[in-house]
Amino acid sequence: MKIFLSADMEGICGVTVWPETERTAPMDYTPIQKQMTLEVSAACRGALAAGAEEVVVKDAHDSGRNIDPAQLPRKVKLHRAWSGDPLSMMTGLNDDHYDGVFFTGYHAWAGCPGNPLSHTMNGRNNRVRLNGMDCSEFLINAYTAGYYGVPVALVTGDKALCDFAKQLIPAVTTVAVNEGRGGGVTAIHPEEAVERIEEAAKEAIKNAPLCAVPMPDSFHMEIEFVKHPVAYSKSFYPGACLKEDKTVCFSSKDWYEVLRFCHFVLSDG
DSSP states (O other): OEEEEEEOSTTSTTOOSGGGGOTTOHHHHHHHHHHHHHHHHHHHHHHHHTTOSEEEEEEOSTTSOOSOGGGSOTTEEEEOSOOOSTTGGGTTGGGSOOSEEEEEEEOOOTTOTTOTTOOBSBTTEEEEEETTEEOOHHHHHHHHHHHTTOOEEEEEEEHHHHHHHHHHSTTOEEEEEEEEETTEEEEOOHHHHHHHHHHHHHHHHHHGGGOOOOOOSSEEEEEEESSHHHHHHHTTSTTOEEETTTEEEEEESOHHHHHHHIIIIISOO
16 A cells, blocks of 8 residues: 655644744744654654555645655655646645555645635635635645545645545545634644644544545635735636636646646646
């Protein structure tokens, strides 16, 4: 069994403010960077203990250079920085056959009050909607897993995101480490988070075959940008259209084409 793990930071235990996620603020960032590494390592240890033969980790936050490789189990491979392809936070998933996907440190979607840092890909948009639903990075990446036929077995992060993951994939294993309220969070103890994640990863390996991602027949995405000039510029992507000055729309029956749209219109690159 081979597991692909995509790791973000805004859903790591205790994260509350943006400087804690930014390398340019080392006093705030360093403790959370260490906790991110511990949580990823715990998920990897649990997967390996439950029978996974290999885990491939994509460091999927900001620079893509947050996880300390030396703190991961020896059977783990780590993809750092950004390749620049449409799979983005899931880069490498299409390179080999995987039996399950784990998401650690994931967070709620733009506009959701369940995390003071809720966003979808960046801060240039107010809201992203997919087939009428508010869309998180988790939902985008879960559909990418589904596109390649890989079940999503584990999600860790804030409670709002974990609750949504359960609605989408009832058999998925989740660990909620934070619960947001306004500009603050209530978090479990960091050591308890690590322990829970390791145990949850073991359970996730067993339940992975039950965690297929339900894929829609077609996709319609709407991105509401903060600034109308950005929306106007992005609306020239082939097949896209501008709606109400600040919203760019795109539809396709092929999920990869939606990823290509996101790569050029939604992502920071």
